[in-house]
Amino acid sequence: MRQTPYYVFDTDEFAKRAAMIRAALDCKGGRRIPLCFSIKANPFLLHRLPEGLDHVEVCSPGELEICIALGVKPECIIYSGVMKEKCDIERAVSYGAGILTCESIRHATLISEVMLECMSEGAQEVGFVEKKAQVILRLTSGNQFGMSLEDIEYIISHPDEFKGITVIGIHYYSGTQKSLRKINKDLEKIKSALAMLKDKYSFEPQLVEYGPGLCVEYFEDDWQEKEKQSLDEAAEVLREFAEEYPLGIEMGRFLAASCGKYYTQVKDLKSTGDANYAILDGGIHHLNYFGQRMAMQVPPISIYSADEIYFGEKLGEIKGTAGPIGNTFNDCEVSENEERTEEELTQLPDTDYTLCGSLCTVADVLVREVKLKKLELGDVLEFGHCGAYSVTEAPALFLSRQLPAIYAYSKEYGYECLREHIPAAEINLSGKKL
Template structure:
């Protein structure tokens, strides 16, 4: 959306505000499908952005759910159970029972021997054979060692209640090392070959979480990103396993679709440093906050256009630096939390700073709206709006008070 459209949204819904755009998601999925193997299906890890479900569902095959709350969200959005992969390091009995009540969940991941026993017991109780993926660890708390997987494959042979479909492997997040990816895929290949040779177990499918990286601060380099994705695709194609492949992706799908708007509410100079206070802050931009004190984020002040689409008199940060005659000053942008950590940007060149000006932060489509310290100071949660493929705006969440969540239920 252009600046005028964003300003219209800011006036209508107020700031702070999140905007998630379907066209960005569509373009991102198209790029992934061009670069990755044709056999690869896409699974969205909804923890990255549950609000994007209505506008991303046409482009992905599955949704990864890791908590009872996420399962509730899927149910509320009308997600069919066969579209859900029930994952997560902690699956309690109530969560699994709820999943069973919804119908035939596509897959259940097994993170431990205890999870296997829980799933088997509830499968037997419900009279339903459950399709599972055994999760192979990559050296973190996620998944299981190869020895545990070997034991479960042997134990589950011809099991009446558990159908082991294959393996799942979660690489991590923000993974820029293709060599590490290659090592992980080789490890999975070796284990699958061993299981076939020693147990007669043929892996029928493989799900992999590649942890696609997102560069939040440098200018986008489409050629470099395409090259990275194509190399990843080559490594997936080079696997010995050539069966059905699912790629579980969160940030790498949704980061591109989000814009965060926040407005200046105060401006002052303390000890020769210019400070602008905005109505948002690091509680809304977790993956930016803090790091922005050292790096320049993709942020701009919105400038409305005239009737001909020409920008009104304004200066962007980059232009302010290059223009020797520009009367730009250096400003530190701080959020509304009463903590010295709430710094969004340092040394931002700005001309004509005043309350009411609106900043737009790009690449805010993953985690920002859910992972911040949103209850600190009991400020409202921002509204969330979705722009569908026609540009029509839909309110996904109104501005929401948090003080009821921080109010004691009993006062002595």
């Protein structure tokens, strides 16, 4: 039995998405722009990384441990993060992380210290490799991330102070959901910085790692066409930049968003005044759409007529009382014994609903107003386009509700449980067990 709420992450869609981006970025003559997945968008997609990804960006010690546990190739890791301690760097270096980022002069100092200590006699016994660390210096976009151009100059112009590192490039990211105009502005800033560094210090980068932050269309019916258009427009200017500099592209949200769906069940229905409320067993502690102001925008929602959805022993097969409206569930056939027929559904009246979660706070509103076919207790709502950030960014521990289960889905492997439901109360119980 599989109870709501839960996420399903489609790794076939992830591979398809990576292939689409890969095709858009490839330059004439076969030159390849490296593509990096920023795993903070969804670490569960590491379960099955597709071809076409060259690097994964790791931004915390915990994310590094996930990569180590899953056997991610160390040479593929770009170890980033605004706060690095010496022990964090030692762990990344010992695993063999291919590239480390510096977001301050202190980062450069710490990485250099670690590498010099590794080169000392006997260091090889603990798994360190005698070589300099390859680092990229992050240029700030005007916030706490990265460092000033003056600090970058200092590191490049004082190699004797940082003998344990080799500066191979620059890293720049200025935010998400960006327009083509903002991307062009970013690239001009990077070009200006690189031109100055070449002129003053003869610095030639081996890698310019850039996050374009392409816009994900969470609330548009024609999201696929709009996102493809944004990708194609951005790819044109990125390919032009790559003709002049060794560009690498990192993406998180744009790669992962379309891969995820979230399922939550209707547990109560009531009306007060003119408002119809559907109370769900999920909520804002599981689901978060970037840019959804006051729950006014409506994300992709589908309705499944079911008391519960459960997967049969055969992976990918759904049977029993489950039945989505429309007769399919993620391309799998379902039992028809409990489904509402298409004729019955067309006869149901459209009703305006406010979709609320299970939290005891007036803020727990997933959608303020949406017109749906008349809901019944036990119906399951599927929220689409939630493959990026919701699974980790939403306040899952609030009010000690259980953490949702997580499944990966692919046509080859069917459904794979990556995480069962976890009682948040255990985490919030000061170390005691329930």
